[in-house]
Amino acid sequence: MTPRNLPSCSVRAILALCLISLGGGCACFLPASDTSTPSKPVLLYSLYYNAEGENRYPVDGVYSEVVKELGKDFEVRAHREPLNPKTLADVNLVLIANANEQAVPGHPPPPHVSDADIKALTRFVQHGGGLIVMQNQENHNVEVEAMNRLLARFGIQTTNLYTDAKLIAIPREAPVLGGLRWAYIIGNSIRIDPLHPAKPRAIVTNDLNQKPLRGARNEPGILLATAEPGQGRLAVVTDSGWLINAALNGEEAGVVVIKEHDNREIIRRLTRWAARLPTP
Numbered sequence: 522m523t524p525r526n527l528p529s530c531s532v533r534a535i536l537a538l539c540l541i542s543l544g545g546g547c548a549c550f551l552p553a554s555d556t557s558t559p560s561k562p563v564l565l566y567s568l569y570y571n572a573e574g575e576n577r578y579p580v581d582g583v584y585s586e587v588v589k590e591l592g593k594d595f596e597v598r599a600h601r602e603p604l605n606p607k608t609l610a611d612v613n614l615v616l617i618a619n620a621n622e623q624a625v626p627g628h629p630p631p632p633h634v635s636d637a638d639i640k641a642l643t644r645f646v647q648h649g650g651g652l653i654v655m656q657n658q659e660n661h662n663v664e665v666e667a668m669n670r671l672l673a674r675f676g677i678q679t680t681n682l683y684t685d686a687k688l689i690a691i692p693r694e695a696p697v698l699g700g701l702r703w704a705y706i707i708g709n710s711i712r713i714d715p716l717h718p719a720k721p722r723a724i725v726t727n728d729l730n731q732k733p734l735r736g737a738r739n740e741p742g743i744l745l746a747t748a749e750p751g752q753g754r755l756a757v758v759t760d761s762g763w764l765i766n767a768a769l770n771g772e773e774a775g776v777v778v779i780k781e782h783d784n785r786e787i788i789r790r791l792t793r794w795a796a797r798l799p800t801p
Contacts, residue, residue: 647751676717685736
């Protein structure tokens with residue numbers, strides 16, 4: 522039985538199975554409950570670069586709400602398998618959140634982006650795939666150096682300069698996300714090479730006049746960038762906490778509460794853009 526032909530079942534039941542499946546390194550498929558609808562593009566939430574035991578953004582935990590949101594447009598999968606031509610064969614969009622640098626005590630070290638990964642993911646994007654990479658704050662075991670080797674293929678680099686939690690009013694003229702309000706829950710910064718052939722560009726640049734709600738860090742730089750190499754699309758986001766359940770629901774996240782925001786619409790537009798689906 523293929524993933525696209527799985528029987529109808531509740532999201533709650535599927536999420537419960539994820540914890541067991543991911544612990545064994547197996548794939549977890551999160552299909553839409555209505556199997557009569559047309560097949561959806563596949564979004565793979567890759568946990569390959571996340572350390573075993575870290576469990577910071579699990580699909581059955583703090584990312585369960587965003588998984589449900591993404592399931593409206595995509596067949597969502599999550600697994601720890603390596604990213605290679607076989608595992609990417611029928612995938613339209615890959616999401617990587619907070620790749621880890623160090624091992625969790627009692628567990629093996631996490632994989633870092635390798636030359637083979639760079640080759641596979643670069644080819645995947647250049648041939649029409651979408652890739653979203655989300656970074657994080659410094660005390661969240663985020664890996665930067667190896668991931669930057671991949672991002673360099675697209676004229677993008679992330680830095681260890683941080684901005685604390687704030688509500689960001691994205692300018693109306695910004696591509697893709699213009700006019701939306703982003704509840705940003707601490708992250709690093711991006712540099713781009715504007716002359717790179719992958720055509721990287723800033724989508725959200727930190728407005729220093731919009732002050733953090735808590736904390737003093739407010740670094741100049743880019744907080745969200747995109748590139749369009751070949752036939753595919755890449756987005757790099759400097760925060761992973763903005764999609765946790767508490768943030769989406771206007772509850773306390775990262776020691777702040779931001780009630781009024783458009784985070785659900787931002788991830789909807791960003792994933793649809795990256796997968797080349799129609800966007801507003």
